[in-house]
Amino acid sequence: MTSTDALSSALGTLYVVATPIGNLDDMSARALKVLADVALIAAEDTRHSARLMQHFGLSTPLAACHEHNERDHGGKFLQRLQAGEDVALISDAGTPLISDPGYHLVRQARAAGVAVVPVPGACALIAALSAAGLPSDRFIFEGFLPAKSVGRRSRLEQVKEEPRTLIFYEAPHRIAECLEDMRSIFGDERPALLARELTKTFETLKGLPLGELSAWVAADSNQQRGECVVLVAGWQAPEGDTAVSAEALRVLDLLLKEMPLKRAAALAAEITGVRKNLLYQLALERQSTK
Numbered sequence: 227m228t229s230t231d232a233l234s235s236a237l238g239t240l241y242v243v244a245t246p247i248g249n250l251d252d253m254s255a256r257a258l259k260v261l262a263d264v265a266l267i268a269a270e271d272t273r274h275s276a277r278l279m280q281h282f283g284l285s286t287p288l289a290a291c292h293e294h295n296e297r298d299h300g301g302k303f304l305q306r307l308q309a310g311e312d313v314a315l316i317s318d319a320g321t322p323l324i325s326d327p328g329y330h331l332v333r334q335a336r337a338a339g340v341a342v343v344p345v346p347g348a349c350a351l352i353a354a355l356s357a358a359g360l361p362s363d364r365f366i367f368e369g370f371l372p373a374k375s376v377g378r379r380s381r382l383e384q385v386k387e388e389p390r391t392l393i394f395y396e397a398p399h400r401i402a403e404c405l406e407d408m409r410s411i412f413g414d415e416r417p418a419l420l421a422r423e424l425t426k427t428f429e430t431l432k433g434l435p436l437g438e439l440s441a442w443v444a445a446d447s448n449q450q451r452g453e454c455v456v457l458v459a460g461w462q463a464p465e466g467d468t469a470v471s472a473e474a475l476r477v478l479d480l481l482l483k484e485m486p487l488k489r490a491a492a493l494a495a496e497i498t499g500v501r502k503n504l505l506y507q508l509a510l511e512r513q514s515t516k
C-alpha cells in the first residue's frame with residue numbers, strides 16, 4: 227500500500243446513488259445496501275426522500291443538499307467524509323447531477339482525494355433513448371431548454387444542424403409550445419419521440435414526425451401532463467453533392483472576404499470537414515453571382 231492509498235483509505239467514500247424515476251421496483255439491491263450502510267445521506271429534498279426511505283424501511287439520517295446550499299454545505303459533507311464516514315448522494319428521482327444537484331459536492335470530494343463511487347440506476351434520458359428507436363450510437367443531452375420562447379428558439383437554432391440524436395427534458399406546462407418551436411425550427415418532417423411518465427401508470431412513448439407530434443400533443447391536454455423527455459433525430463444533410471450545411475457556407479463566405487478563392491476553399495474544408503473540391507465549386511458559383 228502506498229502512502230497515498232493509506233491516506234485515501236482513511237477517508238470515507240461518497241456514493242452517488244440513482245433512485246427510481248417513478249416505479250419503485252427500479253431501486254437496485256446495491257442502492258438499498260449502500261443507503262442502509264452509509265453514515266449520512268445527502269438528499270436534494272429530505273421530505274421527498276423520507277418517503278422513499280420509509281417505503282424501503284431505511285433509517286439512515288438525511289441532510290439537505292440542494293442547488294441553493296450545495297456550494298456552502300458541500301463543506302459539511304466533506305468534513306464527514308474526511309473524518310472517515312461514508313456518505314451517499316441522492317436526488318429526488320433518477321441519477322444525481324443529471325439536471326439535478328450534486329456537481330459541486332462531487333467536485334469538492336474528488337479535489338479532496340475522496341473516492342467517489344457511482345451506483346447506477348434509473349435515468350430518464352437513457353430510459354427514453356433505449357426505447358425510442360432513434361440512432362443511439364451518438365447523442366447529445368441538452369437538458370432543459372430556456373423557459374421563454376425567445377431563448378428556447380435561439381438555443382434550438384444553434385442545434386438545428388446537429389447530426390446526433392438530440393435529447394431534451396421539458397416541463398409539462400411548456401411541452402406544447404416547446405414542440406411547436408421545434409417543429410418550426412427543425413421542420414415538420416424531422417423524426418421525434420415524446421417519452422412521458424416513464425415507468426409510471428400512464429407511461430406513453432409516441433414517435434412521430436415533429437409536425438404530427440406537435441399537433442397530437444396540442445390536441446390532447448392529457449399529453450401535456452406529467453414528466454417528459456423529447457428526443458429529436460439528428461440533422462441529415464439532404465441527398466446529393468450540393469448538400470453543404472449553412473454553417474459551412476457561412477465559414478466559406480467569411481473566408482472569401484479575407485483571402486483568395488482557392489485558399490478560402492481549402493481552409494473552409496479544413497474547418498468544416500466538407501470536401502475541398504465541392505467548396506471550391508461553391509466558391510466559384512458564389513463569386514460569379516456577386
Ligand code: SAM
Binds near residue numbers: 325349350454
Ligand atoms: N436526475 C433525473 C434523471 O436521472 O433523469 C432528472 C431530474 S430533472 C430535475 C427532472 C426531469 O427529468 C423531468 O422534468 C423530465 O423531463 C425528466 N424525467 C424525470 N422522470 C421522468 C419520467 N418518469 N418520465 C419522463 N421524464 C422524466
